[in-house]
Amino acid sequence: MSDLLAPTDEDAIAAAIRRAGTAREPLAVGGNGTKSAMLRPVQAARSLSTGNLTGITLYSPKELIISARAGTPLSEIEATLNEQGQHVIAEPPDPGGPQTIGGVVATNLSGPRRVAWGAMRDHLLGLRAVNGHGQVIHSGGRVLKNVTGLDLCKLLAGSHGTLAVITEVTLKVLPAPEAVGTLVLPGLDAADGVSSLSAALGSPYSVSAAAWLPADATDRIPMLSAFHGPVALVRIEEFAPSVAYRMRKLRDELGGRGEILDDAASRSVWHAIRDREPLVPMTDEAVWRVSVRPSAGAQVLRSVGDACGARGYLDWGGGLVSLAGPATAAAHEAVQMAARDAGGSWMLMQGSETLRVAVDVIPPEPEPLARITQRVKAAFDPHGILNPGRLYASL
């Protein structure tokens, strides 16, 4: 087991990075480690955690902003927002551990609401971070609009700790909806399901989530098991009278059939989808996340299933394909090929260490872009000490 450094303030994080830089010793950067099974494993003698950098530093409900140190548990932020009737817009999945807000931002993982309201990176207004020189840098701020200088918030969100160590973030938040409703369209296969989701997302009713689940997944979710088959699901989040009105209109426009789930059932179903509960991988299986144009989602699901027996479900109107299957190079190749054929992107979310070191865990970049990537990495982390190899073997 590697040495764990878990400082309680930003200065100590910066000092640790400077020491590592001087010694040319790589650091495995993380929060509470809830996402360490993703992507490539980092080979480092020491780990640097922001898990002890905790606390909400600013919350101004009237200005729709919250700031917190990177190690603050997401659950604490959600609870604080909940007291004021607000929420984290991107609805990040719960990986089943005490994930930190820094980790959520650094991985840019978003839930079902992403399709309508944007990803974590879309609501990241500002951050503080320590680069590989050990310098504290800030980008953005605490205001809702800001185009001053290059947008390092977007660049660091989803960079998995490979460019800088995020120490504090400021997020835009919104009022949580008064009510939630879900239209369930049973019996549609993936392709027909996606057509319905597309019609719903292309309707004037501000659909806030749209997913399709196969029969085995439906059986596993208590509120849906009565449907005994695949379902397409469409969510509205609004004031209560609007939810009722829009559910009715959507049902009419999608063929006049389907059942409407009430508020409590809706919240429970979308929590399950957010947290990838429709997918129950066996312990030795791999999990992938494929992002494609929504109309290609059903095809990706079918071709990966045909090639290696992987199972999955669709979120984001068909555009997010979550898959579980054998942790083999052949299965991984099938996923890559399906994503590539659809012009999309993939990410290995979980898998054996053997697989994770052997394959491209995200799409390789074309050579001219890979060159820029190397230079941008060096622009932040000249000694290559921050999470080396996490995204690409050579970075």
Place this chain on the structure above:
Amino acid sequence: MPRPAGEIILTNMINQPEPKAEILARRDTIVAAFRGMLPPEAVIAEPIRLRPYETDGLSAYRQPPLAVVLPETTEQVAAVMRYCHAEGIRVVPRGAGTSLSGGALPMADAVVVGLMKMNRILDIDYADRCATVQAGVTNIGITDAVQGRGFFYAPDPSSQLACMIGGNVNMNSGGAHCLKYGVTANNLLGLKIVTAEGDVLNIGGRHLDAAGYDWLGLLTGSEGQLAVITEVTVRILRSPEGARAMLAAFRSNEIAGACVDSIISSGIIPVALEFMDRPAIHACEDFAHAGYPLDAEAMLIIEVEGSSEEQDALLARIRAICEQHDPISMKVSQSAEESLAIWKGRKGAFGAIGRISPDYLCMDGVIPTSRLPEVLRRIGEMGDVYGLKVANIFHAGDGNLHPLIMFDANDPESFRKAEQFGADILKLCVEMGGCLTGEHGVGVEKRDLMPVQFKAEELEQQRRIKTAFDPDWLLNPNKVFPLAASSERSARTH
């Protein structure tokens, strides 16, 4: 040596990097090379025909470029970029030239790469709710192309009739409706870019959240510093069933500001929430006769969306909130026509100010919304000190403030004061916890104020990223970063 054409007119009041003498001297050779790689009408070099390109929406600054090229394809852009990279020629990308921060201001030794001929809509994909267009398609052109099917492109900058999507991406443009729909960055899926070295790259696509570094997010708002954007894939949204506006007038800026807080705290996010102060109300009413209340100190335009019953319900709630803030008057639009009339004055604000003042500077700071009354009071005091009039228009929901400073460009002293006044306002925005620019970009206008917002190592971090994309600092090098450091960087690489 003959005097290069690019140097003939020297009206620029802004400092520029030292032009490269060897480039100016080789102007004819360079122009001939462009003529060899582009259609004849796509290369402009005659001084009289360079004039339209010497400035942009920040017309106080002028500088004709070395030449202008107007490519029609990404391949032509790539050929130009490869040549410029090989020859060390600076490049200034340009869309419609509507930048209010001087983002498209040329340099004497730079070639302007104008994207306006790349104005085709390439693909509309309703099933996946996206459209792929060339960079020179206007903002409104996208909505025009999809509104027959009930869709629209959400970001709506005031210049949307003229401004082009490539420029919108480079500036991360906003608009009056971004409180609900977000800014350009939140509405993009993919880009085709040409790098400083002339490579063509596809970034993103039609899918969300591609794995790897978020180049899409970094390029958005990069002000032409990192690459030339030639194609854009945007998300298109289905229009709501309807929208309606209301107007509420108040006795003070403080009261109107408190009303904004109350609306947001109630859980309602209006699709637009605009604030105008007394000078702005008067200027716009005189110009547009929109029925604005002339007895008010401050006025809000609030717009909601949905079915007509939903609109009624939301407007009733908002009305009740306004009632608690002692309004002078309220007017709820009863129809789409009345909503248009309410918006007419706001959308005509620039024209209205133009009518009462020969020239004006439109500032673009952002402040925490809670500081609004204080900021407006201090802006008023500064105006008194400088002896200049100022009207304030404000995207109240998101804190984006647009003070319009009136001056006379024929009076150099008046212009100098207006610039200084503007800089003071932006410093105040930063002091209040805000930032220098919410949607217009840094450009040349605010580049020397960047140290107010960023520490030296933060600016250096941003410059290193630029260097990673543009090792020779050929792309728009007179913008965004304080000039002294940029000149030093440019000089070092040659």
